[in-house]
Amino acid sequence: MPQVDLQNVEPLLEQYEDRRTNLIPILQEVQDTYRYLPQDVLKRISKKLKVPLTDVYQVATFYRCFSLVPRGKHVIQVCLGTACHVRGAPRVLDRILRDLKMAGPGTSSDLQFTVETVRCIGCCGLAPVARVDNTNTHPHLTQAKVPGLIKKYSEKADEHKTVKADEASHAKA
Amino acid sequence: MQKLKSPHELKELRLCLEASETARPCISVCAGSGCKASGADNVIASIRRELDKRELSGTIDLKSTGCHGFCEKGPVMIIWPDKIFYNGATQSDANEIVNSALADHGHKKPVEKLLYKDPNTGERVLHEDDVPFYARQKRVLFGNNGKLDPKDIRDYIKVGGYTALAKVLSEFTREQVVEDVKRSGLRGRGGAGFPTGVKWEALRKSTTRPRYIICNADEGDPGAFMDRSLLEGNPHSVLEGIIIGGYALEAAEAFVYVRAEYPLAVEHLAIAIQQAEKAGLLGENILGSKFSFKVHLVQGAGAFVCGEETALIASIEGRVGEPHPRPPFPVQKGLWGKPTVINNVKTWASVPVIINKGADWYASIGTERSKGTMVFSLVGKINNTGLVEVPMGITLREMIYQIGGGVPKGKKLKAIQIGGPSGGCIPANMIDLPIDYEALTQAGSMMGSGGMVVMDEDTCMVDVARYFMEFLEEESCGKCFPCREGTQVLRDILNRISQGKGTEDDLELLDDAGWMIKETSLCGLGQTAPNPVLSTLRYFRDEYVAHIHDKKCPAKVCKELIVYEIDETICDGCHACVRVCATESILGEKKKPHTIDSGKCIKCGACIEVCQPKAVLVH
Numbered sequence: 016m017p018q019v020d021l022q023n024v025e026p027l028l029e030q031y032e033d034r035r036t037n038l039i040p041i042l043q044e045v046q047d048t049y050r051y052l053p054q055d056v057l058k059r060i061s062k063k064l065k066v067p068l069t070d071v072y073q074v075a076t077f078y079r080c081f082s083l084v085p086r087g088k089h090v091i092q093v094c095l096g097t098a099c100h101v102r103g104a105p106r107v108l109d110r111i112l113r114d115l116k117m118a119g120p121g122t123s124s125d126l127q128f129t130v131e132t133v134r135c136i137g138c139c140g141l142a143p144v145a146r147v148d149n150t151n152t153h154p155h156l157t158q159a160k161v162p163g164l165i166k167k168y169s170e171k172a173d174e175h176k177t178v179k180a181d182e183a184s185h186a187k188a
Numbered sequence: 189m190q191k192l193k194s195p196h197e198l199k200e201l202r203l204c205l206e207a208s209e210t211a212r213p214c215i216s217v218c219a220g221s222g223c224k225a226s227g228a229d230n231v232i233a234s235i236r237r238e239l240d241k242r243e244l245s246g247t248i249d250l251k252s253t254g255c256h257g258f259c260e261k262g263p264v265m266i267i268w269p270d271k272i273f274y275n276g277a278t279q280s281d282a283n284e285i286v287n288s289a290l291a292d293h294g295h296k297k298p299v300e301k302l303l304y305k306d307p308n309t310g311e312r313v314l315h316e317d318d319v320p321f322y323a324r325q326k327r328v329l330f331g332n333n334g335k336l337d338p339k340d341i342r343d344y345i346k347v348g349g350y351t352a353l354a355k356v357l358s359e360f361t362r363e364q365v366v367e368d369v370k371r372s373g374l375r376g377r378g379g380a381g382f383p384t385g386v387k388w389e390a391l392r393k394s395t396t397r398p399r400y401i402i403c404n405a406d407e408g409d410p411g412a413f414m415d416r417s418l419l420e421g422n423p424h425s426v427l428e429g430i431i432i433g434g435y436a437l438e439a440a441e442a443f444v445y446v447r448a449e450y451p452l453a454v455e456h457l458a459i460a461i462q463q464a465e466k467a468g469l470l471g472e473n474i475l476g477s478k479f480s481f482k483v484h485l486v487q488g489a490g491a492f493v494c495g496e497e498t499a500l501i502a503s504i505e506g507r508v509g510e511p512h513p514r515p516p517f518p519v520q521k522g523l524w525g526k527p528t529v530i531n532n533v534k535t536w537a538s539v540p541v542i543i544n545k546g547a548d549w550y551a552s553i554g555t556e557r558s559k560g561t562m563v564f565s566l567v568g569k570i571n572n573t574g575l576v577e578v579p580m581g582i583t584l585r586e587m588i589y590q591i592g593g594g595v596p597k598g599k600k601l602k603a604i605q606i607g608g609p610s611g612g613c614i615p616a617n618m619i620d621l622p623i624d625y626e627a628l629t630q631a632g633s634m635m636g637s638g639g640m641v642v643m644d645e646d647t648c649m650v651d652v653a654r655y656f657m658e659f660l661e662e663e664s665c666g667k668c669f670p671c672r673e674g675t676q677v678l679r680d681i682l683n684r685i686s687q688g689k690g691t692e693d694d695l696e697l698l699d700d701a702g703w704m705i706k707e708t709s710l711c712g713l714g715q716t717a718p719n720p721v722l723s724t725l726r727y728f729r730d731e732y733v734a735h736i737h738d739k740k741c742p743a744k745v746c747k748e749l750i751v752y753e754i755d756e757t758i759c760d761g762c763h764a765c766v767r768v769c770a771t772e773s774i775l776g777e778k779k780k781p782h783t784i785d786s787g788k789c790i791k792c793g794a795c796i797e798v799c800q801p802k803a804v805l806v807h
Contacts, residue, residue, distance in 0.1 A: 038506035039489050043448070066506075077508040077665075079490030080448050096410030097605065097641045098567035100655050106793050113770055134492065134659060136449050137413030139567035140222045140259025140574050149451060152225035158794045159768065 019053040024060075033064050038074060042081055050086040087122045087129035089168045092146045096135030103157075104143035108132065110158040111145075114165055127169065189341070191468035193476040195354035198345070198469075205346040213248050213289040214268040216334060217277075220255030220420050221413075221452055222574075223262035227278065228252075231263050234282040248289050254333045254421015254456075257575035258321055261304070266316055266334050273316035274302035307571065307593060321572045324591050326553070326579045328561045329537050333421035338456045341463040344424040350469055352540035356432050357477045360543075365436035366392060369539065372547040373559030378404055378495075378532030379610065379636045380712070381558075381625040387529060391437055391519040394527040398440035401433050402523065402530040405446040405453070406500060408492040409608025410659065412639030414563040414575055415533040419446065419453035422537070423460035427483065429536035431470060432543065434481040437529055442483045445500055448490050458485055492609075492663035496711045497530045499665065510667045511711035532637065534563055554580030558624035566592050568641040569599065578623070585619045588642060599644040603727070607636025609656045609663075610716030612723025613649065632723040634716065648745035649728040650735050654682035656720035664713065671714030674705035678721055686746040690736040698725060744806045747791045751807045756781035758803035765795035765804065 027044055031037040038060070045056050052075050061068040075081045093108045108120075111130055115123050122129040138144045141154030145164070153164055192198050215235060219228050232252055239245045256264050261275035267289045277285065284299045291297060303312040304319045313319050316334070336343035344350070356365055370385025391399060403426065407415040419426060430442050446454050461483050464470040472480045491509045493499045499509040501523050522528025538560060542550045551559050558580040564587070567573050571593035578587065584604055588594065595601050603613040612633035614621065621627055625635050643652065661675040681698055684690050702718030702725075709715045725732065734740050741749040754765075754774075759781040766774045766782065773789045776782030784795075784804075796804045 035506040036504065039503065040487070043487060043489060070507075073508055074506070077491065078488075081489065095659075097608075097639065097655070098411045098573075100410075101568050101641065101643060101647050101652075103793070109792055110770075110794070133449060134408070134663075135410035135412070136221075137407070137416040138222050138225055138259070139411055139413060139565055140262070141225050142567065142573075144225065152221065154225045157797050158792065159797055 019049065019055050021055060021059060023048065024056050028060070028063055035064060035066055038064060038066060038071065039078070042071075042075060046081055051082045051084055054083075084122070085126060087126050089127065089148055090129045090131060091164075091168075092131050092133045092136065092149075094134075094136050094138070094142070094144050094146070095132045096139060096142070098139035099135075099143040102142040106158060107143050107145070107156045107161065110161045111165070114161055128165075189463070189467050191466065193468060195358045195475050198350060198354050198475060201342075202345050202348070202351070205342055209346065211269065213270075214251055215248060215265060215285065215289055216251040216253045216268060217265040218254070218256040218263060218334070219252035220259075220417055221450075222255065222259030223264060224452075226262035228263035230279050231265075231277050231282070234279040235285060238282040238286050242286070244286065244290070248286065251337050253336060254338045255330075255417035255575060256334045257325075257330060257417070257577075258319075258572065259575070260571075260573040267298075268335075271315050271317065272298050273304055273313070273319055274299065275304050277302055320593065321574065321576070321591055324582075324586065325577050326561050327577045328541055328553075329418060329425070329534060329563060330421070330575065330577045332425070333417070336422065338421055338423055339459050341424060341460070341467055344422070348544070349424055349540075350428055352543035353428050353431055353435075353469065354475060356435055356543055357475055357479060362436045362438060363392075365432060365543070368542060368547040369436075372538075372542045372550040373554070373557075374535065374538055374542060374550065375558065375625065376532055377534035377538070377562070377637065379607065379634065381635055384531060384535055387519060387531075388433070388437060390517075391527050391529050394520065396527050398526055399437055400523045400526055400528040401430060401437065401439045401442035402497075402500065402504070402518075402528055403430055403442065403444040403533060403536050404495065404497065404500060404530055405444055405450075405533045406488050406495045407447055407450075407533075407637060408495040408663075409610075409637050409639045411567050411605075411641045412565050412608055412637050414565055414638055416447075416450045416453050417575055418533055418537055418563075419450070420456050423453075423457045424464065425537045425540060426533055427457075427460050427464055427470070429539035430483060431464075431474065431481055432539050433529065433531070433536065435474075435479050439481070439529070442481070443486050443504055443523070444483065445486045445488060445494070445504060447488045454485065454487060461485060491665070492659075493665045493711075493713050496713055498711065500530070501528065508665070510665045511713075513710055534638075555622065555624045557626060562623065562635070562638060564638045564640045566640050566642070568605075569595050569644040569647065570642040571596050580624050581622045583620050583622050584614065587623070587640070588619065592642065595642065595644045599646060601642065602645050602647055603643045603649065603652075605633075605641040605643060605652065605720070606639070607634040607719075608639045609660050610634060610712065610719055611636045611639070612719040613643070613652065613727060614723075615727040632719065632726055634719070646743055646745070648686075648741050648743035649724045649731045650682065650686050650741070651743075651745045653721045653724045654679065654686050657682055657717075660713070660717045664717070668708075668710035668714060670705045670708040671710065671717060674701055674709075674714070675717055677701050678705070678718065682721070685732060685735045686741070687748040688735065688739040688746075690732075692736065694736065695725065695729070695732055750791060751786055752784050752789050752791055752795070753786075753805050753807060754782050754784055755803045755805050756783075758801050760801055760803075762800070764798045764800070768794040768798050770794065 061071045146152045264275045366388045374384045375381040494503045494509040499511040503509040518528040563577045601616040657679040661679045664671045666672045702722045761779040771788045773785040
């Protein structure tokens with residue numbers, strides 16, 4: 016598991032009063048920052064809010080939004096709401112998993128993609144749909160559209176990588 | 189915007205905004221989640237570029253509004269003041285759209301191809317009001333969605349927003365507000381249908397302070413998205429209702445609990461709260477009165493059970509969303525142990541309407557015991573998918589055929605699933621059933637929050653029941669035994685049946701276990717969880733029997749009971765299916781009829797998707 020820089024956590028925690036009611040909002044922000052909830056951060060939160068670590072862990076594992084292991088660069092949420100279900104979403108999901116060589120929903124071994132199922136993102140009129148990175152909704156999906164969808168984000172991911180590599184080489188120079 | 193210090197100042201502002209309204213044409217494009225997914229943002233950007241290029245930005249207004257409801261046809265837009273309705277626009281249409289908005293009255297030439305085409309008559313329809321999808325609706329809550337920019341409070345004020353709040357603060361006692369809500373007959377729109385006024389009255393009896401208000405926007409039912417659309421499209425209407433509630437109930441603070449899956453609703457509501465605070469409509473001394481009130485936005489973290497009120501309260505408190513037994517009800521002991529009123533998004537949005545138009549007006553809509561309008565999301569196997577707002581008492585037939593435009597591809601209607609996972613399936617032969625709380629409950633379904641999923645002959649009812657049980661088993665919080673274990677048992681039996689391994693005894697077991705879970709579960713989730721199973725058993729027993737006895741899935745859905753085959757007389761050997769087959773199970777040379785190796789076929793359906801002559805058959 017990657018080393019986590021706890022320094023980023025402090026300014027994040029500063030924004031919140033040390034109250035139990037802020038536990039979930041804090042966990043949400045940590046999840047957004049790190050794409051998962053690192054163990055050390057959970058310990059820090061527990062200490063700061065004076066909430067027992069078991070309670071923090073209980074909340075972190077109860078809600079679907081949180082993950083204790085790193086998520087992929089791109090999160091594909093396949094909607095399995097009722098409308099999507101009756102319009103063929105399970106087949107689209109199967110195809111995505113097959114194309115990414117994954118046995119079931121989860122994160123691909125190269126950490127590029129996380130495939131999740133969600134129960135309704137409220138775009139039933141366009142069923143079946145999948146949403147990528149919480150913002151891009153892809154309507155009226157068919158199996159035939161899946162390879163294009165995956166390619167789109169693979170390329171983006173690659174671009175991202177190149178930019179980062181460039182930055183790194185600049186920094187070195 | 190300046191802080192408003194009295195109801196009078198609000199009125200002045202409204203008159204001023206009305207006066208500044210010119211006869212300028214306005215293109216208002218739906219930018220709700222649905223239309224965004226269909227490319228609304230690009231269409232808006234290209235219209236903007238077109239206006240800038242032709243230096244027309246001062247001549248034509250362009251507005252991104254909330255959801256217009258007709259998601260199927262997105263992106264949709266209205267050209268004001270003529271109310272011309274366009275659907276399915278793309279970026280390349282920008283030029284023509286601007287042209288059509290520009291022309292003088294009477295000389296307007298609408299863009300023919302963007303007008304709605306009536307599938308029955310083939311004729312194009314010009315005005316929004318004449319599109320059959322809209323014509324039969326009564327849009328009390330959603331009517332303003334197409335008119336206003338949800339990120340601009342001035343738009344809401346212009347159409348009369350916050351007048352109900354001003355009226356209440358200057359003319360009503362707190363008791364009068366509660367009395368009006370009670371007299372209107374408004375019932376909770378979240379599902380259970382408890383009379384709102386009665387709930388409010390119960391809270392007012394409590395002497396404990398402080399009191400809290402919660403708006404339940406944890407719209408978890410799959411297939412339902414009206415709360416999202418209302419928060420996205422007209423957040424101030426919900427906010428105004430909550431503030432009025434705060435006044436009537438002498439509450440200190442309110443919390444709006446929004447699902448994490450709805451980022452746009454969260455964004456728009458946050459902006460609305462900020463703007464209302466700046467305008468003096470929230471915060472200290474609202475409109476110069478002695479009434480002060482705060483509204484907080486809380487995001488859910490993905491748990492269906494948090495739609496249940498006691499679980500939702502636990503979640504706001506920073507705990508796991510596990511329900512607790514009632515009584516005590518939240519009005520007695522709610523958030524942090526204090527009296528709390530919790531109502532659904534649409535319930536809150538109905539309050540300003542009741543104050544403005546009067547309790548009697550509201551009570552005149554609907555049936556004897558179900559008043560007002562109800563918003564449904566009409567989805568599934570239906571031509572006109574989208575959000576519809578109708579008066580209570582309308583029949584399912586009117587909903588499906590007149591508003592919804594019937595079932596696509598000439599298929600036969602089989603059932604209508606109402607009320608999400610807690611609801612049940614109503615068979616096609618009961619289509620003349622009126623929509624009201626009691627009638628639906630009697631039929632073995634429930635109003636729920638208003639999800640309405642239409643199912644045709646290609647939908648397998650055993651599969652639907654299995655789908656809901658899988659969902660509920662996953663979402664059961666695990667606190668009480670009947671729900672935790674019972675949903676697993678039901679799911680396992682249904683899995684068995686759909687795999688052709690069911691026995692006659694299974695049907696009895698489903699029924700018995702179903703009733704046991706219903707009667708012994710702790711909260712609403714478990715108490716209604718068996719509904720999809722019990723209602724399909726009641727109306728579609730023959731389908732269960734076909735799976736068990738004949739080992740056949742009549743709708744050809746359940747994978748273990750079907751076989752894929754290619755009709756050699758139809759197949760033209762185009763190879764399209766061979767290219768998409770993931771398991772290389774389609775054999776045959778090009779231009780010669782193909783065959784499927786059923787041993788390798790995983791029944792994914794990819795070949796059916798691409799086969800033009802429709803030679804792939806399912807048995």
